[in-house]
Amino acid sequence: MNSELAGSALDARHYDVLLSATPRGARLARLLAVEQLRGWGPPLDAPRAIVAELAVNAVTHGRVAGRGFRLELLARPGLLRIEVADTRGDRLPALCPPGRGLVLVDALADRWGVREGPAPGKVVWAEVSWGATSPRVPPRPPSAHGTSGR
DSSP states (O other): OOOHHHHHHOEEEEEEEEEEEHHHHHHHHHHHHHHHHHHHHHHHHHEEEEEEEOOHHHHSSSSTTTOEEEEEEETTTEEEEEEESSSOOTTTOSTTTTOOHHHHHHHHEEEEEEEOSSSEEEEEEEEESSSSTOOOOOOOOOSSTTTTOO
């Protein structure tokens, strides 16, 4: 492993937590994410809103009785990745009315998408650039791209 890769691996920070698929669990996801990110240094406004929307979507559209959802944060220099995994892989998110949540995620994140998660679930993820090393990409209108991100 070269020294550049070793340095970036050492700079990475990881946090994950399993939460109940309830409104209280969604609120707790947002609060825990903000508290964790305060020590890591990225701006908080976009990640706070993204975590809130993805957690509410997991609770509202991805809930299976008796199963929770997982929030995962991965921060590397210049990039924060937010992942929310739920247990409903048969319900894929889409940018369409009447919901506003994914439109907000699309506007705040540099990229976002969905992938298969641990069966039978899915993972909805979003990436936000931060710091001087990765300038933010300006958002494009939602109609210009789909759920695969930018």
